[in-house]
Amino acid sequence: MSPAYATTFAVLDLAPQPYAATPILSARVGIATVSEDPVHAVVLRAQVRIEPQRRPYTDEEGAGLLDLFGPRQRWRDTQRSFPWLHCATTVPGFHGGTEVDLPLPCTYDFEVSASKYLHALRDGVVPLLFLFSGTVFTKGAGGFTVQQIPWDREDRYEMPVSVWRELVAAHFPDAGWLRLDRPTIDALADYKSGHGLLDFDSAVRRLLAESTAEESR
Template sequence: MSDVTFAVLDVAPEPYAVTPILMARIGIASVAAEPVHAIALKCQVRIEPSRRAYSDDEAAELMDLFGPRERWAATQHSFLWQHATAMVPGFTGTTQVQMPLECTYDFEVAAAKYLHALRDGTIPLQFLFSGTIFTPGDRGFAVQQVPWDREERYDMPVTVWRDLMQQHFPNTGWLRLDRETIDALAAYRTARGLLGLDDAITSLLAATSAKELR
């Protein structure tokens, strides 16, 4: 159905979700006279890093992903953030639907590394839409595919991502460690009567800094 189009109107944190979720508000329009019964909408959300500039601090944190600045022309390719889905109820003309975008703060995930590195400005997103459209037909309904060229670019403010992380992980972050490293930290914490693993790491860093100053 070539006359159905999509637009990203807004992306904002979902305030009542247990896990970090952004809600993308998608506007949908159909110029056909007949109604659309439903759309099983799919979307591939990608990040296009070459569509924005970066400060020196941001560039330093993006070294793991893209290397030094002089290589960015060859390394800053669009990459997948996530796949999202939404069920669009029947409509005629125009409608809107909320599409959930599930997020993670795991620094081992490339997208999370990229998002964490940004200080301000916007996050250059690309939404590639696909899915199945259900319309009236001779036998009650007909099935068509969303055209392959339905895509939209959206520049999401970095503050949206930071507000989401602050909502779920206030003043904290997540690191994935080997089981042996966690056990060693736990033993270090217990031996010194520290309250948590954060205190154990802080103590080790302080000891290392003291040695370096000698």
């Protein structure tokens, strides 16, 4: 069996990366090989997917997931695994096994399905699937041997929702991000100025209050 095909991966931990300028989670990944030959380096890539069907949801969470999955009676058909992140790192040489930190750059943009999903969760875990790929460099007869990591190398990990909330609180304390088209931003700015409001939060809250009052008539 070749070294690449004997290499396995396991997600050991997942935590916010401290002191990062942007939101980054750090996945501690254990790597092991049964080969007697040392591994000179690994170019490791991973696709991280969310598997929403692997956990239950409260009524409050279900209301927040309406845009993604529709009403609860349709979830059996609509709740499917979907991609969250793509990440990569270079692993230095090792013999037998090692551990490496895999950085996962995150976004809190509510145009992204994963951000909507994570924002709706209140407690419990986020069911993740790590799909590993990349290249393994080992010693060969003519120098280095290059082999691809097989497509079936994967691992599941249940990230506590509290980990995501800790990351968001560190970078967006009591806030979030919404992408708006330029005409919408201009119109909102005109509304804010025309009504003597101090910030965009006040403008949006006033518009929501006016809409609620109009609907109740």
